[in-house]
Each structure stands twice: as structure tokens, then as C-alpha cells.
Amino acid sequence: MANLIEMRGIVKRFGPVKALDGVDLRLEPGKILSLCGENGSGKSTLMKVLCGIYPHGDYEGQILFEGEEVKARTIKDTEKLGIAIIHQELTLIKELSILENIFLGAEISTKGLMDFPAMHKRTAELLKRVKLDVSPQTKVGDLGVGQQQLVEIAKALSKKARVLVLDEPSAPLTESETAILLDLVQELRASGVSCIYISHKLGEVKHISDDICVIRDGVHIATKPASTMTTDDIITMMVGREMKQLFPREDHDIGEVILKVGPINAWDISNPRMKKVVNASFELRKGEILGVSGLVGSGRTELMECIYGCYRGNHEGGVELNGRPLKLASAREALVQGIAMVPEDRKRNGIVPIMSVGQNITLAYLNEFANYGMLSMAKETNAIKQSIASLRVKTPGPELAIRNLSGGNQQKAILARFLLSTPDVLILDEPTRGIDVGAKYEIYRLMFQLVKKGISIIMVSSELPEVLGISDRVLVMHEGVIKGDLPNENLTQEIIMDCALSEGTAQ
Amino acid sequence: MSEQQATSKSADGANQDLLEKLKPMNLQVLVMLFAIIIIMVFFYFMTDGSYLTTRNVSNLFRQTAITGILAIGMVFVIISGEIDLSVGSMMGLLGGVAAILDVWVGLPLSLTIVFTLAAGLILGFWNGWWVAYRKVPSFIVTLAGMLAFRGILIGLTDGTTVAPTSNAMSIIGQSYLPDMFSMVLAVGVLAAYMIWQQRVRGQNTQYGIQNEAQGMAFTKYAVIAVFSLGIVLLLNDYRGVPTPVLILTALMLIGTFVATKTTFGRRVYAIGGNVEASRLSGIDVEKTKLRVYTMHGLLVGVAALILSSRLGAGSPSAGNMAELDAIAACVIGGASLAGGVGTVVGAVIGAFIMASLDNGMSMMNVPTFWQYVVKGGILLLAVWMDSATKRRA
Ligand SMILES: Nc1ncnc2c1ncn2[C@@H]1O[C@H](COP(=O)(O)OP(=O)(O)OP(=O)(O)O)[C@@H](O)[C@H]1O
Numbered sequence: 001m002a003n004l005i006e007m008r009g010i011v012k013r014f015g016p017v018k019a020l021d022g023v024d025l026r027l028e029p030g031k032i033l034s035l036c037g038e039n040g041s042g043k044s045t046l047m048k049v050l051c052g053i054y055p056h057g058d059y060e061g062q063i064l065f066e067g068e069e070v071k072a073r074t075i076k077d078t079e080k081l082g083i084a085i086i087h088q089e090l091t092l093i094k095e096l097s098i099l100e101n102i103f104l105g106a107e108i109s110t111k112g113l114m115d116f117p118a119m120h121k122r123t124a125e126l127l128k129r130v131k132l133d134v135s136p137q138t139k140v141g142d143l144g145v146g147q148q149q150l151v152e153i154a155k156a157l158s159k160k161a162r163v164l165v166l167d168e169p170s171a172p173l174t175e176s177e178t179a180i181l182l183d184l185v186q187e188l189r190a191s192g193v194s195c196i197y198i199s200h201k202l203g204e205v206k207h208i209s210d211d212i213c214v215i216r217d218g219v220h221i222a223t224k225p226a227s228t229m230t231t232d233d234i235i236t237m238m239v240g241r242e243m244k245q246l247f248p249r250e251d252h253d254i255g256e257v258i259l260k261v262g263p264i265n266a267w268d269i270s271n272p273r274m275k276k277v278v279n280a281s282f283e284l285r286k287g288e289i290l291g292v293s294g295l296v297g298s299g300r301t302e303l304m305e306c307i308y309g310c311y312r313g314n315h316e317g318g319v320e321l322n323g324r325p326l327k328l329a330s331a332r333e334a335l336v337q338g339i340a341m342v343p344e345d346r347k348r349n350g351i352v353p354i355m356s357v358g359q360n361i362t363l364a365y366l367n368e369f370a371n372y373g374m375l376s377m378a379k380e381t382n383a384i385k386q387s388i389a390s391l392r393v394k395t396p397g398p399e400l401a402i403r404n405l406s407g408g409n410q411q412k413a414i415l416a417r418f419l420l421s422t423p424d425v426l427i428l429d430e431p432t433r434g435i436d437v438g439a440k441y442e443i444y445r446l447m448f449q450l451v452k453k454g455i456s457i458i459m460v461s462s463e464l465p466e467v468l469g470i471s472d473r474v475l476v477m478h479e480g481v482i483k484g485d486l487p488n489e490n491l492t493q494e495i496i497m498d499c500a501l502s503e504g505t506a507q
Numbered sequence: 508m509s510e511q512q513a514t515s516k517s518a519d520g521a522n523q524d525l526l527e528k529l530k531p532m533n534l535q536v537l538v539m540l541f542a543i544i545i546i547m548v549f550f551y552f553m554t555d556g557s558y559l560t561t562r563n564v565s566n567l568f569r570q571t572a573i574t575g576i577l578a579i580g581m582v583f584v585i586i587s588g589e590i591d592l593s594v595g596s597m598m599g600l601l602g603g604v605a606a607i608l609d610v611w612v613g614l615p616l617s618l619t620i621v622f623t624l625a626a627g628l629i630l631g632f633w634n635g636w637w638v639a640y641r642k643v644p645s646f647i648v649t650l651a652g653m654l655a656f657r658g659i660l661i662g663l664t665d666g667t668t669v670a671p672t673s674n675a676m677s678i679i680g681q682s683y684l685p686d687m688f689s690m691v692l693a694v695g696v697l698a699a700y701m702i703w704q705q706r707v708r709g710q711n712t713q714y715g716i717q718n719e720a721q722g723m724a725f726t727k728y729a730v731i732a733v734f735s736l737g738i739v740l741l742l743n744d745y746r747g748v749p750t751p752v753l754i755l756t757a758l759m760l761i762g763t764f765v766a767t768k769t770t771f772g773r774r775v776y777a778i779g780g781n782v783e784a785s786r787l788s789g790i791d792v793e794k795t796k797l798r799v800y801t802m803h804g805l806l807v808g809v810a811a812l813i814l815s816s817r818l819g820a821g822s823p824s825a826g827n828m829a830e831l832d833a834i835a836a837c838v839i840g841g842a843s844l845a846g847g848v849g850t851v852v853g854a855v856i857g858a859f860i861m862a863s864l865d866n867g868m869s870m871m872n873v874p875t876f877w878q879y880v881v882k883g884g885i886l887l888l889a890v891w892m893d894s895a896t897k898r899r900a
């Protein structure tokens with residue numbers, strides 16, 4: 001069959017760094033092609049080349065669309081051809097309604113006046129197509145991440161997309177939301193929309209794609225039909241070596257109770273009558289890994305923010321660390337007392353985009369490198385070098401602004417920030433979001449090293465295999481209530497799901 | 508990817524990357540130097556050479572002092588993502604306070620200085636407290652300050668000029684340093700700088716961090732030495748280094764040190780870059796902002812002392828519109844009003860550019876209205892060029 005899109009020998013440099021080194025890619029009409037590769041292997045960059053975000057002339061190589069060469073200068077040029085991209089970081093404007101977001105910059109108007117009824121009708125149709133049952137007037141900020149992702153797709157469809165590029169759309173989604181997304185993508189394929197799908201979740205990659213293309217360090221490794229590959233094959237090709245096991249569980253000692261939480265109650269920020277966390281209390285032991293599972297919106301993040309002292313809505317309840325009661329007043333106090341948290345939303349709460357990778361890493365424990373407020377650059381640089389090496393943050397150098405790193409490597413840098421010191425309790429909110437299998441393995445290994453040193457870890461995660469793979473104990477949260485507190489022995493995904501949906505609360 | 512690959516890649520990337528990093532920074536400095544040269548040449552011809560006499564160059568430096576000092580404080584405010592519109596009125600008020608203490612109360616100079624600087628701290632603290640702890644947007648807080656401070660000044664002075672200031676007072680703004688003194692001081696500071704840099708190199712080696720080539724470092728020292736001693740010689744050729752220029756230079760060096768080598772400076776950049784991330788990294792955002800404004804108030808106090816001393820009086824209209832000069836200087840010097848970006852040296856060079864324009868246009872007897880138009884145009888041009896080059900990169 002003729003190729004819809006063909007990219008030939010794409011080379012893209014950033015200064016001295018070659019992010020792409022001669023990558024080929026072929027997409028046939030009505031097919032789903034998955035793009036796999038480690039963090040920083042060049043997936044997002046390749047898609048930005050395809051969509052004209054890096055204009056023609058900024059890269060070497062050729063792009064053909066239906067056999068004709070494309071020399072796009074802006075994203076508008078490729079939109080006209082029917083290529084739509086949904087970026088790794090959501091780009092919707094939270095303050096505007098769904099309707100306004102979808103028609104942003106492409107408003108339907110008659111004689112300069114906005115034609116709201118027409119836009120309303122069209123938006124309603126689009127929302128129906130992506131199976132989102134909300135009013136077009138809803139503010140995007142009021143939607144969950146999963147729903148926002150669907151709005152992004154609706155927006156892409158509104159541009160009569162023939163090719164949809166999805167860059168890690170499922171990273172912030174829960175399993176059920178992901179299932180909706182995957183169904184939608186498959187339906188779109190049936191209606192003739194081709195799709196390039198990027199994800200680190202290889203199960204879903206295997207499930208939906210027709211072909212899988214693997215790149216490593218900016219080099220094309222192979223493109224094969226999905227049916228001929230197992231997830232292990234994909235991993236081997238991505239990492240360049242075989243990975244025998246995904247969860248490096250190690251034995252470690254669990255000590256006395258170190259942290260006593262609650263009971264904590266928290267109310268929604270914008271709607272103070274709605275409770276987000278209901279009478280939540282639990283204990284954490286020294287050297288324990290406590291997994292917290294639950295759907296997005298189950299109150300997990302709010303609960304963690306309360307413990308870390310950075311929750312913005314109304315909340316009450318106490319935390320006791322080493323028998324001392326703590327005030328839940330600010331992140332700074334929590335850090336001083338020995339509680340650290342890696343936040344969930346990397347772009348909003350994690351990175352300082354224009355600062356360098358190195359300066360981002362040392363931000364939280366800056367005092368460790370200072371005498372009387374004066375920084376010792378040598379000491380700092382040395383620590384930065386070590387963190388970058390031990391977490392394998394892929395960056396051309398510590399001087400680069402962190403916004404230029406790939407999404408996964410940004411995540412590693414933020415993780416490195418809170419590992420510079422040794423807190424008593426480390427809260428990780430979705431620590432492996434957007435991180436490739438190899439790096440996940442490294443992070444788990446690191447977590448076990450930490451607990452062996454006597455640090456206790458709370459890990460919030462939407463990925464059940466991960467929760468089951470490394471936790472010592474699992475908290476199950478649902479609608480703000482801790483439904484279960486289960487030791488991780490003979491636990492299965494089913495047990496956790498049943499527990500979440502069961503009546504009553506844990507004892 | 509294997510570990511060896513990862514580390515080797517970042518290791519050989521590091522040197523090249525440094526160059527990459529220097530490039531845009533140098534570009535900014537080059538553009539500013541280029542602008543300065545154009546301005547110099549232009550006014551040199553328009554004034555038949557009198558623009559570049561040592562006398563006028565000395566004046567130019569002295570005129571830079573006030574805006575420059577204001578810009579040093581302002582650039583911290585701007586980096587932290589805030590703004591201060593009250594600077595002009597605050598300087599007027601503090602200058603008025605200084606003149607009143609000197610002329611009406613008859614305090615000795617040292618006490619006048621202490622009280623004026625203390626008043627600066629308090630006004631800065633006031634602004635900062637409303638911005639940081641009461642969460643009122645800085646635009647509004649300082650707009651209110653702009654009106655209120657001017658009002659207090661007029662009230663205090665009854666709308667009259669407080670003059671003449673004492674002889675002692677005039678030292679601050681009008682005196683020149685003895686030639687030998689400035690030369691010895693300059694050489695001393697340069698030596699201290701080199702020793703410090705060499706010690707940093709030693710520390711780097713100790714931690715296994717690569718230094719730039721020693722030859723390269725010596726070339727850098729030489730360039731800096733020739734440049735700064737050259738300026739001292741030039742100023743000595745007229746009547747010596749003006750005292751306000753010494754103050755400006757000292758504050759610029761301290762400001763640069765604070766911005767780049769202290770935890771406080773780093774946190775100011777972080778807050779301007781992403782407040783939420785900074786807060787979650789345990790930075791006390793409120794306290795840091797309060798400190799920025801307080802420090803700024805202190806600097807305004809210094810500028811006010813120089814101003815009153817130069818004018819020989821406290822006047823109810825002193826410092827009018829100075830805030831705009833200071834903001835323009837920061838922005839011309841590369842600071843971004845969105846926060847997180849800016850340098851102290853850039854701000855001072857920006858102030859120098861503003862002063863060069865002012866000075867040249869008054870020498871040419873350009874009508875005041877044209878002076879405003881030109882300065883506005885230059886500001887627009889500078890910011891446009893900045894965003895145009897950024898977009899391409
Ligand atoms: N503007 C830039 N300047 C310098 N380097 C860049 C820039 N943008 C990307 N890079 C580099 O290009 C490489 C590829 O990045 P890219 O974002 O394409 O990775 P990715 O495969 O999408 O990874 P992830 O799975 O983490 O999202 C990275 O090493 C990154 O550091």
C-alpha cells in the first residue's frame with residue numbers, strides 16, 4: 001500500500017547535540033503506528049519535525065505526504081494537510097471553556113461576529129464523537145486530565161485531521177481512562193484516521209498498534225508489525241540489551257512506626273463544600289515502601305499535599321513524625337522536619353523551565369552547598385554531576401535549560417532534586433510518569449537503596465503493576481476514603497479494584 | 508542506553524555546551540556594546556567632538572550613577588517576577604528626608620546617611636510586605652506608593668525646595684576621588700578578584716571539575732584589567748573618579764555577587780521562573796520577596812542621598828519618572844518582565860545607555876519632548892530586538 005507519510009533520513013541537531021541521526025518512518029493510511037524508545041531517544045523531536053514545529057531547513061532529510069514532498073514552515077502548513085499533534089504536555093487553556101478551546105484561533109464567524117450556535121453545535125458533535133458527555137460550555141480547568149485529553153483529541157478532529165499524532169497521551173491517565181482513549185483511537189482508525197502513538201506503556205502499545213517503530217539515541221532501530229513482537233522484544237530493542245525483570249524487589253528490614261497520619265480531612269479548593277479527603281489516617285514504618293493506589297480524583301494527591309503542608313484548600317488533621325506532632329503549614333517546614341515530596345504535575349509544580357538542569361536539581365537543598373548564604377560552586381557542580389550520573393539524566397550538560405530536556409529526563413532531574421538530601425519520609429507522587437522501562441528499573445532500584453538506608457517511602461501511582469511490584473503495603477483510596485490497608489502478600493489487581501469499590505472503610 | 512554511553516556523551520558535550528551557553532550571553536553584551544558605540548559616534552559628530560571630551564565622559568558616568576543604582580535594585584524585583592513603580596517618588600521622598608535632616612535639623616552627615624538609609628529600608632519593607640504577605644499585586648502596591656510617597660514629600664516640604672545643603676553633604680554626589688587612591692583601589696580589587704578566581708579553580712580541581720584553560724583565564728583577567736584601569740585613567744584625566752561612580756561600581760559588584768553566588772540570588776531567579784515549583788522546593792517565597800523589596804528600598808536610599816547632594820537641595824519634584832528610567836535600564840539590559848531572567852551588569856549597562864542618550868540630547872539642545880520620544884522609541888526597539896532574537900533561537 002502507498003505510504004501516507006514517509007520520513008527519510010531525518011537528522012536534527014540542537015547545537016552540537018544530534019537528537020535525531022537519520023531516522024526513517026513510514027505510516028500507511030488507516031494504520032496505527034507506535035513509536036517506542038527510551039527517554040531522550042528523540043520521539044517527540046521526530047514528531048515536532050513532522051508537524052512543522054521545527055521548520056523545513058532546520059533539519060536534514062525529506063518528508064513526503066502522499067508521495068509529495070512537504071516543506072512546512074509552520075504548524076499551520078501541516079494542519080492544512082491534515083496532520084494534527086497532541087503534545088506531551090497538555091496545551092489547553094484552563095480558564096476557557098471546551099468550546100472556546102476547540103475553536104481558539106479558528107472561530108466560526110459571520111461578518112466578524114462569532115457564530116456561537118454554530119460552534120456550539122459543532123463542539124457538541126465532536127464531544128459526542130470522542131464520547132465525552134459534558135456541556136461544550138464547561139471550563140476545561142474543571143475537567144479531569146483524562147477528559148482534557150479527550151478534548152485535545154476533539155480539537156484535533158475539528159481540524160479535519162487525517163493523521164493524529166499522540167505524544168504520550170496516556171501518561172497522566174488511569175487505566176479506565178486509558179481504555180476509553182484506546183477505544184477511541186481504534187474507532188478513529190476504522191473511520192480512516194491514521195495515528196502515530198507514543199507511549200512508554202508497552203502493554204497498550206502492543207494492544208493497539210499495527211506497526212511498531214523503535215528508535216534509540218536518535219537512530220532508527222526497526223519497524224515491524226506489532227503481531228510479530230512481544231513486549232520483551234520491544235524492550236530489548238529500546239534498551240539495547242535484554243531486561244530480565246521489571247521490578248527489582250529486594251529484601252529490606254522494616255522498623256518501627258515513624259509517621260502517623262491523620263485523621264485528615266480536606267475540602268476542594270474551588271468548591272469548599274466538597275470533601276476531597278475523608279477521615280484519612282494511616283501509619284508508615286521505617287524503611288517501608290507504602291503504595292497508594294486509586295483513581296485520579298480519589299484524593300490521593302490531596303492527601304499527600306496535606307502531609308507535605310502544601311495543600312491550598314481547607315484541611316484539618318495532624319501528622320506525627322518520630323512521635324513529634326508537625327504543623328501542616330508549608331513545604332519548607334516539611335523539608336526541614338524530614339519529609340520530602342516529588343510533586344505530580346512536573347510542568348506546573350516541578351521544573352523551573354528557564355533555569356539550568358543543574359540549578360533545578362539543587363533547588364530544594366541549596367543550603368547544603370552554602371556557607372552563610374554563599375554558594376560554593378565547586379561543591380554544587382560536583383553534587384550535580386553525581387546526581388546526573390546516578391539517575392542517568394540524559395543531558396548534553398548541566399548548563400542546559402531544563403525545558404530543553406525530554407519529558408522523562410525532566411522527571412528524573414526533579415526526582416534527583418529531592419534525593420540530594422536524606423529525608424526520613426519521601427513522598428513520590430507518580431514518580432515514573434512518562435519514564436521509560438529502563439529508567440523505571442533504575443528508579444525502583446534507587447527506592448530500594450533508600451529504604452535500606454532507613455528512609456520510608458510513600459509512592460502514589462495509578463499503575464497497579466508498579467504498586468504491586470514494589471510496595472510492602474498498599475493503601476487503596478476511593479473518593480477520598482482509604483478503603484483498604486493491605487499488606488502486599490498475594491495481592492492482585494482484582495483484589496485492589498474490588499477493595500476500591502467495596503462498601504465501608506478500612507479498619 | 509548503557510551507562511558508559513550516557514556519561515561519555517555528557518562529558519564531551521560539556522565543553523562545547525559551555526560555548527553554546529556563552530554565545531547568546533555574549534550576543535546580548537555585544538549588542539549592547541554595539542549600541543553604545545553607535546550612540547557615542549553619533550553624538551560625537553553631532554556635538555563636534557565635545558561629547559567625548561574627558562570632562563563629558565566623566566559627567567556621563569556620574570549621571571549613570573543614580574539610574575544605575577536604582578536599576579540594580581529594580582533588576583532583582585523584576586527577576587523575582589514583580590515590578591516597582593514607586594521608585595521615583597520613593598527616591599524623591601528619601602532625598603527630601605535627607606535634605607530636611609541636613610538643612611532644617613542640621614544633623615551631621617553620618618546621621619543623615621544612617622537615617623535616610625533606614626527610611627529607605629522601611630519604605631522598601633512596606634512595599635514588600637504588602638506584595639509578599641498581603642498578596643496585593645505589586646503593580647498596585649507600588650502604584651499606590653508612587654502616589655503616596657510623592658504626597659508625603661510635598662507635605663513634609665510644604666511644596667518648597669529645601670536648600671542649601673551643607674558642604675559635608677555635597678561630598679557624596681559632587682566630590683572626586685584622588686587619582687592615586689582610585690588607582691590603588693582598582694589594582695587592589697583586581698588582584699583580589701584574580702586570587703579569588705584562582706582559588707575557585709583550585710576548588711574545582713579538588714572536586715574533579717574541569718576548568719577552562721589557564722591561558723584562557725589569564726587572557727580574561729588581562730582584558731578585565733585593561734578595561735577597568737583604562738576607565739580609571741580616563742576619569743583621572745579629568746578630575747578623578749566621581750564618588751557616585753565608586754558607589755555604583757561597588758554596588759554593582761556586590762549585586763552581581765548576590766545574584767550569582769548566594770542562595771538568596773538563586774532563589775530570586777527560581778521564584779521568577781516558577782513560583783509554585785519554588786514553594787514546593789521549600790523556598791520561603793514570601794520572605795524572599797520581602798527581602799528583595801527591602802534591599803531595593805535601601806538602594807533607593809543610596810540613590811536619594813546622591814541625588815540630594817548633587818542638586819544641593821531637596822525638591823518636591825525630585826526623582827519624577829525615575830522609575831521608568833530604571834525599568835527601561837533593566838529591560839534594555841536583558842531582564843524579562845515575565846520574571847526569572849536578568850543580570851545586574853546588564854541593568855547597569857542599560858542605565859549607561861539611557862544616560863548616554865540623555866546627556867547627548869541635552870548637549871545638542873534637543874527639546875525635552877523629543878527626548879521623551881527618543882527614549883520611548885529606544886525602549887521599544889530594545890525589547891523588540893530581544894524577543895525577535897529569542898523567537899528565532
Ligand atoms: N531545544 C533543545 N535544545 C537542546 N537539546 C534538545 C532540545 N530539544 C530536545 N533536545 C534533546 O533531544 C533529545 C531528544 O529529546 P525528545 O524530547 O525528542 O525525547 P523523547 O524521545 O520524546 O523522550 P521522552 O520519552 O522522555 O519524552 C534529548 O536528549 C533532548 O535533550
Ligand SMILES: [Mg+2]
Nearest residue numbers: 044088406407
Ligand atoms: Mg517526548
